[in-house]
Amino acid sequence: MYSIKPELAAFIRKNMKKKCVMTPITMREGSMVMAQSQELPKVELAGVEDTVLDSCGEYDVPVRIYIPSKEKALPVLIYYHGGGFSIDNVTVYDPVCRRIARATGYIVVSPEYRLAPENKYPAAEADAKAVVRRILPKLETMHIPYARDITVCGDSAGGYLAAVVSAAFQGSDSVPLTHQILIYPCLDMTHSLASVQENCSQQTGFTKEKLHWYFSQYFRPADDRVKVSPLFSRLTEAMPATLVFTAQFCPFRDEGQDYVRRLRERGVRAVTYNYTNMVHSYLNFEKICYDEICDTYRRMREFLR
Numbered sequence: 252m253y254s255i256k257p258e259l260a261a262f263i264r265k266n267m268k269k270k271c272v273m274t275p276i277t278m279r280e281g282s283m284v285m286a287q288s289q290e291l292p293k294v295e296l297a298g299v300e301d302t303v304l305d306s307c308g309e310y311d312v313p314v315r316i317y318i319p320s321k322e323k324a325l326p327v328l329i330y331y332h333g334g335g336f337s338i339d340n341v342t343v344y345d346p347v348c349r350r351i352a353r354a355t356g357y358i359v360v361s362p363e364y365r366l367a368p369e370n371k372y373p374a375a376e377a378d379a380k381a382v383v384r385r386i387l388p389k390l391e392t393m394h395i396p397y398a399r400d401i402t403v404c405g406d407s408a409g410g411y412l413a414a415v416v417s418a419a420f421q422g423s424d425s426v427p428l429t430h431q432i433l434i435y436p437c438l439d440m441t442h443s444l445a446s447v448q449e450n451c452s453q454q455t456g457f458t459k460e461k462l463h464w465y466f467s468q469y470f471r472p473a474d475d476r477v478k479v480s481p482l483f484s485r486l487t488e489a490m491p492a493t494l495v496f497t498a499q500f501c502p503f504r505d506e507g508q509d510y511v512r513r514l515r516e517r518g519v520r521a522v523t524y525n526y527t528n529m530v531h532s533y534l535n536f537e538k539i540c541y542d543e544i545c546d547t548y549r550r551m552r553e554f555l556r
Contacts, residue, residue, distance in 0.1 A: 253499050255454070256528040258539045263456040263530070273464045275368060279338045286343045291537045294349040297321045304389050307381035310365055310374070314382065315341050317352040317359040318395060326400035326429075326555075327390070328357040329382055329416075333407030333434075333532065335465030336375055337367045347534055351404070354548035355555055358397055360386055364412070367469035372479065375469070379412040380419055383426055402430040402555065403491075406534055407503075408465075410436025414481035414510070422489030432551055434496045435531050436510075437503045438482040440466065444505035455500045455530045462502065482506050486513055492520040494554045496547060498529035524550060 255263070266285070271277055298318035305311050319325070330351060332344040341348075341361045352359040364378035383401065390397045403413040410433035417431045442462065451459045470479065477483050493514055497507040507523065514521035526533070526543055533540045534547065 253527045255500055255530060256540070256543075259528075259530065259533070259536065260454070262536070262539055263454070267453050267456060273461070275337060275366075275468070278464075282334065282338045283343060286339075286346075286535055289535060289537045289539065290346055291541070293346065294353050296349060296352055300393065300395070302389060302393065304382060304385040307385055308377060310378060310381075312378050312382055312385075313341075313363040314386070314389075315345070315348070315361045315363075316390075316393075316395065317348050317361070319352045319356055319358070321396070324396035324398045325356060325358045326398045326402065327360060327386060328352075328355060328402040328404055329360045329362065329386065329413075331362060331364065331379055331403070331405035331409030331412040333405065333409045333534075334366075336408045336469035337465060340366075343535075346537060350544075350548055351551065355552050357402065357555070358390070358395065372470050372474055375408075375412060376415050379416050383416050383420060383428070399427040401426065401428050402432060403428065404432040404434075404551075405436070406434035407437060407531065408469075410434055411438060411481060414438055415484075417491050417493075418481060418484045418486065421487055421491070428491050430492045430494070430555060431490075432494045432496075432554065433507065433510075434534060434547070435498050435501045435503055436481075436495065436507055438480060438510050439503075439506040440470065440476040440480045442502075444509065446505040447502045450500050450502045450504065450531075455502075457502055457531050482510050482513070486517055486519070488518045490514055490517070490519045492554075493522070494551065495521070495523045496550075497523060497525045498531060498533060499525060499527045500529065501531040503531065522554060
């Protein structure tokens with residue numbers, strides 16, 4: 252029988268006692284405070300650059316670029332942060348992106364895509380696609396050596412965005428997309444699989460009320476939840492090689508594993524790993540989940556090599 256890591260379970264119990272009216276302000280502030288309380292000393296890199304990608308369409312996307320080495324041309328990993336489409340930002344995910352850059356040896360690009368409810372569906376997806384199209388020309392103008400090899404990556408809602416991008420550019424001649432890495436991604440917007448009912452609870456810290464709040468910020472009632480779900484999108488053998496991390500006590504566990512099954516049926520190299528003692532968002536608990544986080548980055552590095 253699996254159980255949540257004791258230190259993590261205690262942390263969740265303590266935080267679930269706090270009363271919170273869910274608004275964009277309170278949810279963003281709460282996530283920022285939690286993330287800061289879990290930060291370890293900052294990982295130093297050869298360079299970190301902030302810039303804005305132009306010619307993106309209706310919104311020119313700000314990005315932060317993490318450069319582990321300036322000695323040679325490196326492949327590029329675009330990391331879409333999580334946060335239910337409505338909270339979190341590049342600053343909150345700065346520790347994550349620094350550690351990924353160091354672990355993988357990739358240039359990591361962290362986009363500040365538009366958030367809901369100020370920007371409803373499909374604003375975040377438009378930004379995610381624009382970053383994939385515009386990042387290599389920007390690296391060229393900034394004289395940052397790069398290899399024409401792009402991986403898209405993200406956790407939770409960021410995993411959704413990475414999967415949307417992969418489906419949109421599968422087999423593309425213009426975008427050299429070779430890999431995608433999804434960390435406890437939300438891929439089924441109908442929330443129809445068993446793990447949603449199983450793991451939306453006080454014990455996991457992810458209640459049904461939170462689930463409804465997050466997704467109602469981004470999607471309108473009239474949006475077709477099947478059509479917008481990467482799990483049900485058109486997948487072909489041209490999809491990039493895929494690594495999906497799931498957590499036993501995450502509402503989205505089953506859809507991540509089902510997504511891998513669908514890719515394998517189409518002949519795509521697809522790998523999955525399930526952390527049997529983790530919950531959704533463990534990547535942000537650096538102090539409590541240090542061993543599991545380090546293992547995640549190690550598996551990412553091995554997958555990409």
